[in-house]
Amino acid sequence: MMAISKTEINLRRLLSAAPNQQNQSKLMHYVATLREQLEQLSEEKTHEGLPRVTKTKVNEYYEKIEAVASKIAAQVMAWFVVALSLIVIWVASLCKIFFGATFSFKAAILDDGITPHKKNVLFVIAHPDDESMFFSPTINYLTTNAYNLHILCFSTGNDDGMGSIRKDELHQACAVLRVPLQQLKILDHPNLQDGFGQVWSHDLLTEIIDEAVTNHDIHTIITFDNYGVSGHSNHRDVHHGVLKFLKIRTERNIKAWEKLVSLKIFRKYCGPVDWLSILSAKRHPSKLIIINEQPWKSFEAMAQHLSQWVWFRKLFVIFSSYTYTNILCRINP
Template sequence: MEWLVVIVSMIVLWVASLCKILQASCSPSKAMFLNNGDSVHKRNVLLVVSHPDDESMFFTPTINYLISRGHNIHILCISTGNADGMGNIRKEELYQASAILKVPLQQVKILDHPDLQDGFGKVWDCNLLAKIIEKEISTHVIDVIITFDNYGVSGHCNHQDVNRGVSKLLHDTLQRNIEAWELVSTNILRKYSGPVDIWFSFVYAMYYSSGQMHCLLNKHPQKSYAAMAQHMSQWVWFRKLFVSFSSYTYVNTLRKIN
């Protein structure tokens, strides 16, 4: 009988959390993300990821938020994800997913640099990354960068490398006109708690100074599933479960890189 109570309680909590997401605004903080005072003005945002499908598995709440508020988003994918020899296929899948997420295809750039190839144990040079990102900033007049934090959600070395590349750029060039934000990695229990993690994210964000952290709720979580489904080469059963149960489908917590 006790196990039944636990199951029912978890279902109720899951449903209540999902309802909160669907009804709430996309940022619980008083100073909404990328607001300038009391009004929102269009920003040029560069999302830096490591592989095709990163944008769908981890950053959909952020992308949906930016698009819904009229911001101009560019995606820079550092590799084709060619570890299994499917780089060309995965490139096309990213374009298809971007169409689902309403990111213009001409604003999606996928690199295939010989020194920046996908794979565990393949360390990417942060100096090279910094130069590439700096060029994108200049080309598209970028004023906001979003990327992984220093753990990279899953601990993948390539995710961690893009964080180091962005940090290197900010440190060396002292680009004070650029805002940089990182996606906060969570522990495994929160990571697979689905929409329930919004409550932990809200509490966690309360400990930071105003404007230094934002929780972005995904009011259309079905888009995460639809976008990830475009990555057919990666759309195996455990990734279907991941998208369904991952907290990153429902909420992104972004922390400012100072």
């Protein structure tokens, strides 16, 4: 009986291991190696000059190798179809936004009998760039419809020692978003400094919010939800400050809306196609949907924050659903 060559032994071992290999790149390498080994095996000769393996055996190995290769092809095709489908939906959604086919249910967010140009809306945020990263669809909608916008920013974002730079960047972003600079207030309070480890006093926040509401005759407040969109502790403290203000100042009859968070990371970074949130909001009258008809303005506004305009934030602005859609929920203290 003819001894099995080293090449055939290695080929059999690799064929045996291939079905258990889950890493697709390694599996592709297996197939390439198996094909090379089969070609080498088919050319091997005995001392008498005869083929070491029969043509039937070569064909048998070939069929087994191609079966492994077809498994890879099927997986690649499945991923390709999924990716292509997502791209088509994504592009179609962008076209819907860019070419004005807006949603009729995006809502008269502040419809309570007061004309828009007399309606004073206060955005309460924690850091420069929050307005562009998270709230730009709502800001664009309100400025387009002649609402009178104010922004209260509780810090200069000085965690990295660039507070003065970030303050100037917020001024430039507000110019892009058409928020009057005299209606922007940026605080640099010693007890309200930027940072994950910084705990902001809810009493202090409430006091400052109360002052802003009184000075500017604010009718509506828009801010973060309980999670703070990104989970940042400063964002969450701002929410609790607004909530406490609403509980204490019930006689003012101030409306307040919080920005909802997509709980699943896919929905958070699916760009303009967060249809699950949109369909969910349609079934709940306490939720409002704001579609950004000018997403390019959101890009331009965020680009003003040059100190923060690094590659991963560029990707965030492109793929984040917050660039294209805001789902707001009424705060009931």
